[in-house]
Amino acid sequence: ITAMIVAVGLHLSGVLTAAEAFKGFVDSNVILFIAMFIIGAAFFETGVAVDVGNVVNKFAKNETILIIAIMMLTGIMSGFLSNTGTAAVMIPVVIGICKKGGFNQTKFLMPIVFAAAMGGNISMIGSPGNMIANSNLQEAGLGSFSFFAYGEVGLPMLIVGTLFYAFIGKRFLPEVPTREPDPNYQKNAAGLVLVLTIAAMIFEKQIGVSLAVSAWVGALVIVATGVITENEAVKSIDMKTILLFVGSLALGTAMVKSGAGA
Numbered sequence: 001i002t003a004m005i006v007a008v009g010l011h012l013s014g015v016l017t018a019a020e021a022f023k024g025f026v027d028s029n030v031i032l033f034i035a036m037f038i039i040g041a042a043f044f045e046t047g048v049a050v051d052v053g054n055v056v057n058k059f060a061k062n063e064t065i066l067i068i069a070i071m072m073l074t075g076i077m078s079g080f081l082s083n084t085g086t087a088a089v090m091i092p093v094v095i096g097i098c099k100k101g102g103f104n105q106t107k108f109l110m111p112i113v114f115a116a117a118m119g120g121n122i123s124m125i126g127s128p129g130n131m132i133a134n135s136n137l138q139e140a141g142l143g144s145f146s147f148f149a150y151g152e153v154g155l156p157m158l159i160v161g162t163l164f165y166a167f168i169g170k171r172f173l174p175e176v177p178t179r180e181p182d183p184n185y186q187k188n189a190a191g192l193v194l195v196l197t198i199a200a201m202i203f204e205k206q207i208g209v210s211l212a213v214s215a216w217v218g219a220l221v222i223v224a225t226g227v228i229t230e231n232e233a234v235k236s237i238d239m240k241t242i243l244l245f246v247g248s249l250a251l252g253t254a255m256v257k258s259g260a261g262a
Contacts, residue, residue: 003247010254020253024246028212029131033245034237035215036125039197040081041236042190042222049077049089050181056097063103064166070094070108071115071162078115079122079151080198082238087116092181107173111165118161121154123147124211125201128241136252147201147211186227193218193227 011021024030043049056069070090078086090112098105120127124134124147138144165173197218201211209217223233255261 001243003244003251005247007247007250010250015254015258016250020257021250022246023253024135024249025242027135027245027249028210029135030242030245032125032212032215033128033131034242035212035219036080037082037237038219038222038228038233039190039194039215041232042186042227043081043194044089045228045232046184046186046190047181048187048191048194049086050093051187052077054093054097056094063107063170066097066101066103067108067111067166067170068162070097071111071165072158074112074115075119075158075162076122078117078119079126079154080194083116083120083127084238086119087113089181090116096181107170110173111162111169114161114165115158118154118158121157122151123154124150125215126150126154128245132245132248132252135249139249139253140256147204189225189227190222193221 007016007021007024010016011018052073056066056073074086074090077090091109094108094112095105097103098108121130124130124145130145130150134145197214200207200209200214200217204211204214219233222228223230228236
């Protein structure tokens, strides 16, 4: 709401034209983000994320190793999917792992949330903020960040944060008790589309297809092959994030146009 008040206000006050205030809705980064919501939904809805999380079980020898495995897995997933979605899926998965291994569940919930936030900085598509910055860079005619440019800082942050939790932070984590999800053709399709989409994004320049187009090819395949329904795809699009993005881009445009930025 605040972000859209900015966009509308900048138009009504005469700083921006209506086209300038709302052009964020057709910004390539916004289009990319919408498609990734759909691909991410398939990854979560079909239970692929649950299966991936359960692989951690093999490493759950002790509390320290489990924290490292969970945080790295959550962080890497967040680098390519919705931070919120990743955390929401990983929490019940980790609760299930803890029940099987006899670990206290609540000690692992905060690390998941921090890992999701830090992991969002592994790639361009990991966080709305990354793409807002990239959009403004493009708007100013200064080129754009590469797909893994954020990762040069984000990945070390995730590793250091994980090690901190594993050896120091775990002493400050609370202790108290919760539930679990489920697993099917759709899983394989969802996982394959995600991998191929990310590969296409990584090799954007070599194949000559933009990030947004690659993402939408993946999203359309997900729906066309029935991995998730049209309604599930539409419901997966977080319009709060999109509106925040659009309003922020309008503010950036106004800062440049009015000279306030300079």
